[in-house]
Amino acid sequence: MPQTSSRTSPSRRSLLRALGGTAALGALAGCGVPAAYVRPGDRAVTDASATDHRLTWANWPLYIDTDDKNPNRRPTLEAFGKRAGIRVEYVEEINDNDEFFGKISPALMNHQPTGRDLIVISDWMCARFVRLGWVQEMDRAHQPNVAKHLDPLLRSPAFDEGRRFTVPWQSGITGIAYNHRKLGREIRAVKDLWASDLKGRVTLLSGLDESFALLMQGNGVDITRWTADDFHDVCDEVQRQVGRGQIRRFTGNDYTKDLVSGDVLACQAYSGDVIQLQADNPDIRFVVPEEGAELWSDSLMIPNRARHKANAERLIDYYYRPEVAAELAAWVNYVCPVPAAKEVLAADPDKDTAALADNPLIFPDETMRSRLAIARDITSAERVDFARRWNKIVGL
Numbered sequence: 001m002p003q004t005s006s007r008t009s010p011s012r013r014s015l016l017r018a019l020g021g022t023a024a025l026g027a028l029a030g031c032g033v034p035a036a037y038v039r040p041g042d043r044a045v046t047d048a049s050a051t052d053h054r055l056t057w058a059n060w061p062l063y064i065d066t067d068d069k070n071p072n073r074r075p076t077l078e079a080f081g082k083r084a085g086i087r088v089e090y091v092e093e094i095n096d097n098d099e100f101f102g103k104i105s106p107a108l109m110n111h112q113p114t115g116r117d118l119i120v121i122s123d124w125m126c127a128r129f130v131r132l133g134w135v136q137e138m139d140r141a142h143q144p145n146v147a148k149h150l151d152p153l154l155r156s157p158a159f160d161e162g163r164r165f166t167v168p169w170q171s172g173i174t175g176i177a178y179n180h181r182k183l184g185r186e187i188r189a190v191k192d193l194w195a196s197d198l199k200g201r202v203t204l205l206s207g208l209d210e211s212f213a214l215l216m217q218g219n220g221v222d223i224t225r226w227t228a229d230d231f232h233d234v235c236d237e238v239q240r241q242v243g244r245g246q247i248r249r250f251t252g253n254d255y256t257k258d259l260v261s262g263d264v265l266a267c268q269a270y271s272g273d274v275i276q277l278q279a280d281n282p283d284i285r286f287v288v289p290e291e292g293a294e295l296w297s298d299s300l301m302i303p304n305r306a307r308h309k310a311n312a313e314r315l316i317d318y319y320y321r322p323e324v325a326a327e328l329a330a331w332v333n334y335v336c337p338v339p340a341a342k343e344v345l346a347a348d349p350d351k352d353t354a355a356l357a358d359n360p361l362i363f364p365d366e367t368m369r370s371r372l373a374i375a376r377d378i379t380s381a382e383r384v385d386f387a388r389r390w391n392k393i394v395g396l
Helices: 019-029 075-084 097-109 123-132 144-149 190-194 208-218 228-243 255-261 271-278 309-318 322-332 341-346 351-358 380-394
Strands: 054-059 087-092 118-122 167-179 202-205 247-251 266-270 284-287 293-301
Touching (some): 054 309, 075 087, 075 309, 075 322, 097 118, 118 123, 123 293, 167 190, 190 208, 202 255, 208 266, 228 247, 247 255, 255 271, 266 271
Parallel strands (some): 054 087
Antiparallel strands (some): 118 293
């Protein structure tokens, strides 16, 4: 995730730094540890929301609007508290998906409360929680705004059809960023990364879950239903490009430094980063390749044994009010999961704020939307072997 602004988090799209963590995750999520799975009837406790007007929300750092004069104040969250009469303990404790999984998994697998009523993690990790039965199904009767305003592109990912257990907090696009002035031409397709004039000036993301989908799309693969053969084809291609010196290195979020310095001319990138980079350098462009790009989300979930489920559902629905979603989008600059917020931003009296409504990296236009897809996640049965091969290529 972005590192280029005080408004953005350096860790939201965490990378898989070592096989150990993913191997443990795959083992837990598989059939080899039946006790890890929690049946539907064992997930809830008596909800105290009606009499205990509070909730605890764990999120990533710098992933919510703050007051320009006082970063400890969060305007939309304060407005919810006044409107709903609910006190929210907001904890910025999620710095890495795997790390947070390790932090709360002992409680969840042992049918214990986590002390959190609401969490935000990346969809590929959400898939693990859903499969393990570690999160509760939400009551859409308590969430009319979610039902009405959630972007159709995000409504039914393969891991959570109908979004019964998850609701997107913010979304983004994994595509290609490049320096148009220094390169002297446009990039239109994934295969353009392998051009001779980019030799040694390309970076790819090191994290398996962050990188594979876009590269598959470059091969013409439908990432909603990719196969093991598709994955190994990508690995073969990347291995070839490493061998010929095309790829400078594999990166986490630090790819932005290489792009800004000019050491790299083109790279895998996140749309939210590029919005921030363009503020200082308009020569940096972001492209959704002709073959398509991955649309991803960091999503809200209510973990098992949460004591304030209805309060959490109410807060989620509040953020799907178009005027609230617009205020949040104006601050975080990611793809807004509430398309109706575009009209709200367009009507803002501040010209800079109103201009955000026309930014396709916040509100993708129809051409861009037609090229976006949510990737099928890597299953627990696939993860260990896939991570082993990918990490060997990347050098993790």
